[in-house]
Amino acid sequence: xxxxxxxxxxxxxxxxxxxxxxxxxxxxxxxxxxxxxxxxxxxxxxxxxxxxxxxxxxxxxxxxxxxxxxxxxxxxxxxxxxxxxxxxxxxxxxxxxxxxxxxxxxxxxxxxxxxxxxxxxxxxxxxxxxxxxxxxxxxxxxxxxxxxxxxxxxxxxxxxxxxxxxxxxxxxxxxxxxxxxxxxxxxxxxxxxxxxxxxxxxxxxxxxxxxxxxxxxxxxxxxxxxxxxxxxxxxxxxxxxxxxxxxxxxxxxxxxxxxxxxxxxxxxxxxxxxxxxxxxxxxxxxxxxxxxxxxxxxx
Numbered sequence: 343x344x345x346x347x348x349x350x351x352x353x354x355x356x357x358x359x360x361x362x363x364x365x366x367x368x369x370x371x372x373x374x375x376x377x378x379x380x381x382x383x384x385x386x387x388x389x390x391x392x393x394x395x396x397x398x399x400x401x402x403x404x405x406x407x408x409x410x411x412x413x414x415x416x417x418x419x420x421x422x423x424x425x426x427x428x429x430x431x432x433x434x435x436x437x438x439x440x441x442x443x444x445x446x447x448x449x450x451x452x453x454x455x456x457x458x459x460x461x462x463x464x465x466x467x468x469x470x471x472x473x474x475x476x477x478x479x480x481x482x483x484x485x486x487x488x489x490x491x492x493x494x495x496x497x498x499x500x501x502x503x504x505x506x507x508x509x510x511x512x513x514x515x516x517x518x519x520x521x522x523x524x525x526x527x528x529x530x531x532x533x534x535x536x537x538x539x540x541x542x543x544x545x546x547x548x549x550x551x552x553x554x555x556x557x558x559x560x561x562x563x564x565x566x567x568x569x570x571x572x573x574x575x576x577x578x579x580x581x582x583x584x585x586x587x588x589x590x591x592x593x594x595x596x597x598x599x600x601x602x603x604x605x606x607x608x609x610x611x612x613x614x615x616x617x618x619x620x621x622x623x624x625x626x627x628x629x630x631x632x633x634x635x636x637x638x639x640x641x
Contacts, residue, residue: 349387352583365612375506378484379406388420403431403639410438448541493517493558521567531574539567541581568604
């Protein structure tokens with residue numbers, strides 16, 4: 343099981359010299375679960391992922407499952423620029439939760455129509471399947487198993503737990519902790535190897551001690567993420583959905599503060615990969631989960 347980070351920013355893409363090391367693309371994380379490809383969110387990072395997969399496959403067909411946390415622009419804007427979606431050899435399953443406003447199909451169609459985009463969704467040549475899911479549901483995605491939980495965000499958001507080969511990754515972005523740690527997320531993340539968590543704000547920013555209060559904006563802090571990781575007993579916490587104004591140096595500072603609370607914390611950066619080896623046989627000792635092996639692309 344391998345995790346690849348293609349977009350780690352929140353709200354809006356933020357290219358520029360101050361964000362170049364961490365990366366400026368919005369949410370997109372790829373999982374390789376054996377031979378299965380799973381994509382977590384379709385932000386602007388999806389464009390680069392698509393180009394990479396085409397180069398890697400060299401004409402072989404791509405079959406992938408895209409798990410959408412919700413439908414705000416920074417999480418779906420890459421889909422019209424995902425080149426494999428224009429190829430008849432591609433098979434895509436796009437998964438999203440019901441939102442009470444539009445169906446999954448209507449939502450994705452809405453962003454690909456005149457006057458805001460020149461290509462309609464029904465003009466995509468890939469074999470496209472859409473699946474709406476609900477909180478508490480468990481389903482298969484290729485060789486992996488996926489579980490869904492509802493979290494806290496304006497307009498709704500859902501988190502996913504992906505399991506394969508005895509390993510597990512929880513993707514929980516665009517969620518707010520409010521006055522207490524969300525028990526639904528703690529339950530979903532229980533014993534996970536990796537928790538990818540929305541850490542857009544510092545605690546000071548969230549409380550309004552620096553700038554306006556962010557309470558009710560639908561995002562969280564590295565401190566809340568560390569508490570979720572501790573209570574759920576996860577192996578590693580990945581700080582994700584960085585504020586678009588957050589410089590590379592400021593992300594590194596947040597990473598250091600998170601490690602003081604939960605030592606096995608790391609800030610997500612574009613190009614970063616994490617390999618989760620198959621688990622060892624049970625041992626009488628109660629040693630902690632081994633950390634994932636990290637690889638960071640040179641930027």
